[in-house]
Amino acid sequence: MVPLRFYRHLIPRLCAAARSPFSPAPAAAAAACAPRPIRSLPSLAMAAYGTGVSADRRLLFRQLFEKESSTYTYLLADIADPEKPAVLIDPVDRTVDRDLNLIKELGLKLIYAMNTHVHADHITGTGLIKTKLPGAKSVISKASGAKADRSVEHGEKIYFGNLFLEVRATPGHTAGCVTYVTGDSDDQPSPRMAFTGDALIIRGCGRTDFQGGSSDELYQSVHSQIFTLPKDTLLYPAHDYKGFTVTTVEEEAAYNARLTKDKETFKTIMENLNLSYPKMIDVAVPANLVCGIQDPPSKV
Numbered sequence: 063m064v065p066l067r068f069y070r071h072l073i074p075r076l077c078a079a080a081r082s083p084f085s086p087a088p089a090a091a092a093a094a095c096a097p098r099p100i101r102s103l104p105s106l107a108m109a110a111y112g113t114g115v116s117a118d119r120r121l122l123f124r125q126l127f128e129k130e131s132s133t134y135t136y137l138l139a140d141i142a143d144p145e146k147p148a149v150l151i152d153p154v155d156r157t158v159d160r161d162l163n164l165i166k167e168l169g170l171k172l173i174y175a176m177n178t179h180v181h182a183d184h185i186t187g188t189g190l191i192k193t194k195l196p197g198a199k200s201v202i203s204k205a206s207g208a209k210a211d212r213s214v215e216h217g218e219k220i221y222f223g224n225l226f227l228e229v230r231a232t233p234g235h236t237a238g239c240v241t242y243v244t245g246d247s248d249d250q251p252s253p254r255m256a257f258t259g260d261a262l263i264i265r266g267c268g269r270t271d272f273q274g275g276s277s278d279e280l281y282q283s284v285h286s287q288i289f290t291l292p293k294d295t296l297l298y299p300a301h302d303y304k305g306f307t308v309t310t311v312e313e314e315a316a317y318n319a320r321l322t323k324d325k326e327t328f329k330t331i332m333e334n335l336n337l338s339y340p341k342m343i344d345v346a347v348p349a350n351l352v353c354g355i356q357d358p359p360s361k362v
């Protein structure tokens with residue numbers, strides 16, 4: 063049986079969902095059969111979220127999945143801001159149309175298409191998004207060596223409306239990996255959320271055998287930048303191969319079969335695991351990340 067404390071962090075979000083304009087109150091539900099004027103989702107959201115609302119009600123959050131590469135893309139928006147500015151983290155080219163359609167339906171304005179790192183297993187959707195939505199800007203770490211409209215470094219804040227993501231350098235899977243973390247002030251969502259890319263995968267971690275990977279660095283990154291976050295921080299990885307969707311710092315610090323070990327044991331585990339993964343060759347740093355399509359995925 064999983065201890066109740068592991069679900070504690072979900073309660074504020076469940077309550078917020080129950081209050082959401084998308085969950086009709088009982089009286090409204092009873093009147094649902096009566097003819098009524100059609101209101102678009104954006105106008106409904108506008109009516110419910112004015113200025114001065116709590117950070118939890120500002121944040122619209124969606125976890126999206128691409129099944130061929132088992133990749134998660136994350137959509138976050140500040141829906142209390144009149145423009146409803148949004149960011150997409152780790153978009154995949156194959157699902158760009160789905161994601162942009164959702165953004166349109168929700169009445170959001172995509173301002174950033176962000177990557178946690180240069181992906182070796184799929185083509186990023188960033189370039190495609192820029193051709194379809196020229197106002198959207200690409201974001202990736204400076205350390206990745208890839209070109210983007212905004213090259214970010216450790217400690218920078220990426221604002222969308224009144225909400226922001228803080229950049230934490232978490233190299234080890236690749237040299238330029240970053241984790242994007244929601245802010246820690248009262249006006250930011252609680253509990254915090256961290257988008258860990260391939261640094262931390264639920265109960266595992268990214269492989270370290272190519273693209274500047276280093277088991278030593280990965281261990282250091284997770285322990286210094288992720289495990290030091292509050293224990294109720296929600297962790298959202300870029301991939302899952304086992305059917306998991308979200309975890310917490312507390313859970314991973316207790317149950318991650320690799321990262322709970324000491325560093326030398328971790329390095330031995332990774333040496334053995336790296337022999338077992340499907341072979342991949344290094345992806346050339348995508349000089350055309352800003353404007354178009356990255357090099358093809360490199361499984362060999």
Ligand SMILES: N[C@@H](CCC(=O)N[C@@H](CSS)C(=O)NCC(=O)O)C(=O)O
Pocket residue numbers: 181182183260263266267268269270301303339340
């Ligand atoms: N276990 C995966 C193998 C695919 C893979 O190598 N995934 C990468 C992330 S994309 S470069 C990885 O780091 N995996 C770590 C892991 O432990 O899975 C599969 O089943 O396809």
